[in-house]
Amino acid sequence: MARLRRNKNSAPEPVRSRGKRAPIIELQDVTKVYPGGHMALDRVSLSIGRGEFVFLVGPTGCGKSTLIKTLIRELDVTDGSVRIAGRDIGAMPDKKIPQLRRNIGTVFQDFKLLPNRTVYDNVAYALQVIGASRAEIREQVPATLRLVGLSTKLHNFPDQLSGGEQQRVAVARAFVNHPPLMLADEPSGNLDPVTSIGIMQLLYRINKTGTTVVVVTHDREMVDNMRRRVVELYEGRVVRDEVSGGYTEESTTEFGMRMRAEMGVGADGTRRTNGHSLTH
Amino acid sequence: MSRILFFFSEAFRALRRNGAPTLAAVITTVVTVVLLGVLIPVFQTAQAKSDEVRSELNVSFALFDDASNAEIAQAKEKIEAVPGVAEVTFVSKQEALRTLKSELSDKTIVEELHTNPLPASFQVKASNASDLPQIEREVMGTTGGAQKDPISPAISNPFSRQQSTQQIAKVTSALKIVLTVIMALLVVASLMLIGNTIRLSIFTRRREVEVMRLVGATRWFIRWPFMIEGVVVGFTGGLIAILILWIGKITIVDPLSNHGDSFALAQHNSTVAFPALILILFGASILVSTIGSGVTLRRFLRV
Numbered sequence: 001m002a003r004l005r006r007n008k009n010s011a012p013e014p015v016r017s018r019g020k021r022a023p024i025i026e027l028q029d030v031t032k033v034y035p036g037g038h039m040a041l042d043r044v045s046l047s048i049g050r051g052e053f054v055f056l057v058g059p060t061g062c063g064k065s066t067l068i069k070t071l072i073r074e075l076d077v078t079d080g081s082v083r084i085a086g087r088d089i090g091a092m093p094d095k096k097i098p099q100l101r102r103n104i105g106t107v108f109q110d111f112k113l114l115p116n117r118t119v120y121d122n123v124a125y126a127l128q129v130i131g132a133s134r135a136e137i138r139e140q141v142p143a144t145l146r147l148v149g150l151s152t153k154l155h156n157f158p159d160q161l162s163g164g165e166q167q168r169v170a171v172a173r174a175f176v177n178h179p180p181l182m183l184a185d186e187p188s189g190n191l192d193p194v195t196s197i198g199i200m201q202l203l204y205r206i207n208k209t210g211t212t213v214v215v216v217t218h219d220r221e222m223v224d225n226m227r228r229r230v231v232e233l234y235e236g237r238v239v240r241d242e243v244s245g246g247y248t249e250e251s252t253t254e255f256g257m258r259m260r261a262e263m264g265v266g267a268d269g270t271r272r273t274n275g276h277s278l279t280h
Numbered sequence: 281m282s283r284i285l286f287f288f289s290e291a292f293r294a295l296r297r298n299g300a301p302t303l304a305a306v307i308t309t310v311v312t313v314v315l316l317g318v319l320i321p322v323f324q325t326a327q328a329k330s331d332e333v334r335s336e337l338n339v340s341f342a343l344f345d346d347a348s349n350a351e352i353a354q355a356k357e358k359i360e361a362v363p364g365v366a367e368v369t370f371v372s373k374q375e376a377l378r379t380l381k382s383e384l385s386d387k388t389i390v391e392e393l394h395t396n397p398l399p400a401s402f403q404v405k406a407s408n409a410s411d412l413p414q415i416e417r418e419v420m421g422t423t424g425g426a427q428k429d430p431i432s433p434a435i436s437n438p439f440s441r442q443q444s445t446q447q448i449a450k451v452t453s454a455l456k457i458v459l460t461v462i463m464a465l466l467v468v469a470s471l472m473l474i475g476n477t478i479r480l481s482i483f484t485r486r487r488e489v490e491v492m493r494l495v496g497a498t499r500w501f502i503r504w505p506f507m508i509e510g511v512v513v514g515f516t517g518g519l520i521a522i523l524i525l526w527i528g529k530i531t532i533v534d535p536l537s538n539h540g541d542s543f544a545l546a547q548h549n550s551t552v553a554f555p556a557l558i559l560i561l562f563g564a565s566i567l568v569s570t571i572g573s574g575v576t577l578r579r580f581l582r583v
Contacts, residue, residue, distance in 0.1 A: 072494075074494075095498070098493075098496040098497060098498045098501075099496065100496075101493075101494065101495065101496035102495070102496035103496075106494060106495075112487075112490070112491045112494060113491070114488055114491055114492075115488075116293075116294075116297040116298075116488075125492075125495065126495045126496075128286060129492070129495055129496055129497040129498075129501060130496065131283070133282075134282065173495065
């Protein structure tokens with residue numbers, strides 16, 4: 001399919017084979033020092049396989065956002081190598097960067113929607129960028145917006161939507177060309193707990209289609225019992241990397257239910273109390 | 281093909297959605313183009329006029345009444361050989377009297393003269409008016425301060441309003457420099473004004489550019505709609521300005537030009553022709569606003 005075409009004009013780069021295919025993300029001793037001397041990442045090594053759902057947690061300023069930015073090469077690393085699907089993106093020429101970004105869907109805390117475009121046009125833009133045909137756009141955009149539950153708001157502008165809805169548009173835009181990797185940097189940072197769960201469920205559903213999903217959050221407690229892989233950063237280092245509570249296949253509904261329990265929100269969507277203590 | 285259409289629709293969408301900055305850019309273009317369109321011909325005419333004044337400057341050499349025709353012819357050849365001399369005209373006694381008569385308001389003064397007191401003379405023009413004093417010295421043989429004889433015995437003495445000749449030469453050359461500098465400054469200021477307005481309108485949209493990069497748009501994919509916007513702004517502004525200039529020409533300049541010399545400034549033949557002027561300004565406005573858009577974007581497109 002056109003939207004997932006690889007760099008045709010470049011010779012196939014040597015792909016590191018570990019087992020069958022290279023991991024989708026592989027960091028080796030990645031260090032990032034900002035001008036001024038602040039060390040945001042300190043020899044981070046990390047490998048994320050295809051199809052995984054990974055939480056990246058840690059307090060504010062621990063390097064989570066820096067890590068995400070290095071994955072889409074918005075930042076160059078100071079040392080070490082970042083490989084996406086086996087390809088060292090540090091050695092990638094500048095003009096290949098758009099190609100890289102088209103294969104990584106990104107979602108941000110502040111949505112980053114184009115304010116002067118409708119919901120439909122915002123999502124369509126991601127396809128127009130990769131040169132998709134009109135027919136493709138007409139087919140993919142409504143389908144993706146249906147997936148995120150916004151098929152009734154196609155012609156609204158971002159400022160006419162709630163925060164949760166805007167984030168759904170952002171997710172739709174990131175997913176519309178079915179990238180193999182999706183990064184979400186504090187996707188629920190600006191949202192209330194009920195809406196957050198909706199967004200997390202959505203990301204989980206996307207993960208079920210085979211897309212690797214990395215979710216950044218500073219809410220450590222929420223992910224502790226998620227039975228998903230959790231990578232914790234602290235002052236630029238990986239201090240924890242484990243699958244908490246045992247990895248199980250579960251449906252989106254189960255996932256959502258467990259998250260509600262975690263966050264102290266009732267199944268009907270109402271918040272019970274402002275803490276866990278009273279519910280136990 | 282569909283991509284070109286996409287870029288155009290993107291550009292026009294942006295123009296619609298950013299009404300105020302677009303309008304500001306168009307108005308800036310209109311104002312500067314009108315300003316240049318009026319001032320360029322005015323400056324050019326002023327320069328041509330001052331050239332004309334300079335070319336009229338001359339020095340005359342009176343001849344002895346008893347000089348023979350052969351002596352006069354020889355003297356003329358000698359003066360023509362002096363470096364810097366452009367033209368030597370012989371003015372006979374009768375011609376001098378006739379000129380004097382036409383310049384005087386009271387013709388009777390001339391009638392009352394029984395003889396012609398005016399000498400015959402050579403009127404000498406220089407290729408550069410500033411050389412006139414030097415030519416005069418050469419002809420009179422006073423170069424280097426030493427008093428010698430004139431280059432021809434037929435020549436008695438020079439006469440001209442020497443003082444004013446030199447002053448006019450100085451003033452007009454200063455005027456030329458000032459006009460050139462002002463014109464250059466005006467062009468630079470116009471370019472900067474248009475460039476700045478464009479920068480402002482793009483700056484308000486830098487977030488948009490950031491998002492485009494994020495979803496994997498290439499630089500030119502982002503740049504084309506902005507460039508097309510620049511073309512449209514330059515085209516619209518240029519067109520409106522030219523319309524204003526054209527109306528101004530028809531209603532103000534043309535009627536005045538018909539009254540003979542009274543409005544010499546705008547009808548001087550050394551001024552750039554109106555169509556050529558319009559074409560240049562139109563092209564420049566489009567080019568500046570397009571390049572301005574492209575260059576400004578570079579800042580936001582750095583990865």
